[in-house]
Amino acid sequence: MLEVSGLDAWYGEAQALRDVSIRAAAGEVVTLMGRNGAGKTTALRCVMGLHSSMRGSVRLGDADLGALGPVQRARAGLGYVPDDRGIYATLTVEEHLILPPRAADSAWDVERVYAAFPALRARRGQYASKLSGGERQMLAIARVLLMGSRLLLLDEPTEGLAPILVQQIAAILRDAKAEGRTVLLVEQNLRFATAVADRHYLLSQGTIVATLGNDEVRARESEVLQHLGI
Amino acid sequence: MDYLAVQLFNGLANGSFYALLSLGLAVIFGMMRIVNFAHGAFYMLGAFIAYFLLQQAGVGFWPALVIAPLVIAVAGMFLERVFLRRLAGLDPLYGFLFTFGLTLVIQDGMRLRFGVQGQPYSAPAELSGTVLLGAVSYPTYRLFVVAFCLVASIAVWFVIERTRLGMAVRAATERADLTRALGVDVDRWITPMFGFGLGLAALAGVLAAPMRNVSPLMGSELIILTFAVVVIGGMGSIAGAIVAGFLVGVLSSVGAIFDPAVEGIVVFALMAVLLLVRPSGLFGSIETR
Numbered sequence: 390m391l392e393v394s395g396l397d398a399w400y401g402e403a404q405a406l407r408d409v410s411i412r413a414a415a416g417e418v419v420t421l422m423g424r425n426g427a428g429k430t431t432a433l434r435c436v437m438g439l440h441s442s443m444r445g446s447v448r449l450g451d452a453d454l455g456a457l458g459p460v461q462r463a464r465a466g467l468g469y470v471p472d473d474r475g476i477y478a479t480l481t482v483e484e485h486l487i488l489p490p491r492a493a494d495s496a497w498d499v500e501r502v503y504a505a506f507p508a509l510r511a512r513r514g515q516y517a518s519k520l521s522g523g524e525r526q527m528l529a530i531a532r533v534l535l536m537g538s539r540l541l542l543l544d545e546p547t548e549g550l551a552p553i554l555v556q557q558i559a560a561i562l563r564d565a566k567a568e569g570r571t572v573l574l575v576e577q578n579l580r581f582a583t584a585v586a587d588r589h590y591l592l593s594q595g596t597i598v599a600t601l602g603n604d605e606v607r608a609r610e611s612e613v614l615q616h617l618g619i
Numbered sequence: 620m621d622y623l624a625v626q627l628f629n630g631l632a633n634g635s636f637y638a639l640l641s642l643g644l645a646v647i648f649g650m651m652r653i654v655n656f657a658h659g660a661f662y663m664l665g666a667f668i669a670y671f672l673l674q675q676a677g678v679g680f681w682p683a684l685v686i687a688p689l690v691i692a693v694a695g696m697f698l699e700r701v702f703l704r705r706l707a708g709l710d711p712l713y714g715f716l717f718t719f720g721l722t723l724v725i726q727d728g729m730r731l732r733f734g735v736q737g738q739p740y741s742a743p744a745e746l747s748g749t750v751l752l753g754a755v756s757y758p759t760y761r762l763f764v765v766a767f768c769l770v771a772s773i774a775v776w777f778v779i780e781r782t783r784l785g786m787a788v789r790a791a792t793e794r795a796d797l798t799r800a801l802g803v804d805v806d807r808w809i810t811p812m813f814g815f816g817l818g819l820a821a822l823a824g825v826l827a828a829p830m831r832n833v834s835p836l837m838g839s840e841l842i843i844l845t846f847a848v849v850v851i852g853g854m855g856s857i858a859g860a861i862v863a864g865f866l867v868g869v870l871s872s873v874g875a876i877f878d879p880a881v882e883g884i885v886v887f888a889l890m891a892v893l894l895l896v897r898p899s900g901l902f903g904s905i906e907t908r
């Protein structure tokens with residue numbers, strides 16, 4: 390499904406990613422873990438086509454995304470939730486849900502979003518700048534679910550969220566997985582990561598240093614935590 | 620008292636032009652992050668098109684009010700496609716330099732041909748004369764300009780704030796890259812929105828022709844104050860451009876009661892104070908990055 394290989398990325402002269410390769414099959418949830426500044430966000434941006442100073446190949450199914458800009462990638466089935474949630478202050482909650490064109494028939498429609506997140510329904514006509522942190526995250530995730538994206542790129546979706554919301558996001562990811570969607574998840578919370586994901590890529594200073602299954606992460610927890618700088 | 624009332628209306632009339640011009644600047648800045656220095660030159664061209672239409676073809680004010688903005692909008696789209704597109708993503712300084720250079724080319728080109736002396740252009744017969752407002756009589760045409768610009772400004776506000784197209788424009792204004800990543804083809808809208816912004820400038824130019832002489836320098840006098848309006852309203856803010864436009868018009872006209880020199884001082888003092896207490900302007904939310 391997703392196949393990233395030999396990815397190098399730069400900020401000016403400084404190299405942020407070095408020969409990063411990531412694979413994820415349909416219906417697979419994989420995480421990208423690593424300490425602050427390891428290059429996780431940069432990797433997601435490269436996959437989304439938002440970082441132009443890069444080399445390497447990004448494929449989705451049979452399609453080579455290399456020559457495509459972010460608009461075409463989104464339409465090809467990529468859904469991106471940035472680390473800052475990407476909420477617009479000048480759009481209402483409902484406008485966030487109708488802005489992105491549908492990339493594919495999706496199991497989610499606006500009604501299902503409101504049923505899953507009643508707080509969003511209550512605020513549908515308000516400007517999204519009024520939302521709490523948790524509501525923003527819900528809105529950002531709802532947006533890509535509505536697009537019907539086949540590949541979800543989520544940058545630290547649980548950061549700063551109350552446990553109840555974290556559980557709700559876990560449930561959504563399990564549903565997405567059951568529908569055959571692929572998830573590339575940047576995550577620092579080991580318990581959440583092992584609860585929802587199948588495999589984990591450990592990134593250190595721009596390089597993948599290990600690929601671990603859930604059991605390995607649990608067995609080597611202290612070592613992994615040290616890698617994450619926690 | 621009467622004099623104050625007259626100055627108040629004059630302020631609204633002047634503010635009408637600020638509002639239309641800064642609206643165009645706001646839309647262009649929002650979509651392209653370009654501060655269009657050439658805006659005043661296109662305002663001037665709008666007035667000259669109306670003048671030519673009358674002189675060469677006997678086409679009057681009302682058709683000119685439609686034709687001039689359309690011509691300038693098409694010219695603007697061409698300009699965006701051929702030149703400005705190449706500057707996208709570069710340091711904003713390049714866009715500024717380009718539009719500044721363009722201003723000089725247009726302005727001096729017109730000056731070579733017409734000199735600096737203004738050409739008169741008369742208001743349409745239906746709008747000549749004065750209306751009695753309470754105790755003061757006031758030129759009908761100026762009242763028309765105020766009403767027309769108010770309606771036009773509100774129409775633009777409505778399109779941006781309340782329609783699907785406007786929604787995409789707001790999203791692109793706030794975060795172009797993210798909006799692309801959501802599958803919205805921002806770049807398809809840049810050319811028409813640039814044309815639209817210039818069209819508004821030309822519209823203001825046609826409206827100004829009967830009030831001010833049509834001259835190659837008419838835009839350069841206005842544009843500096845218009846930039847102050849944009850800063851006061853908040854870069855890229857639609858409501859801010861409208862409110863600040865009329866506000867600056869009224870404040871500077873009322874200031875001029877005390878001394879004509881006060882006119883400019885009031886505006887820039889307001890801008891300076893606002894920058895200190897509220898750097899993003901009255902309605903601003905954009906952080907330029």
Ligand SMILES: Nc1ncnc2c1ncn2[C@@H]1O[C@H](COP(=O)(O)OP(=O)(O)OP(=O)(O)O)[C@@H](O)[C@H]1O
Pocket residue numbers: 400405423424425426427428429430431432472
């Ligand atoms: N805009 C930028 N300009 C220059 N360097 C940058 C920029 N963004 C990130 N970097 C650098 O690139 C490296 C990777 O950054 P990145 O944001 O991808 O890390 P991350 O793993 O997402 O970190 P975090 O856990 O803090 O989100 C870091 O060394 C960072 O300092």
Ligand SMILES: [Mg+2]
Pocket residue numbers: 429430431472544
């Ligand atoms: Mg990050």
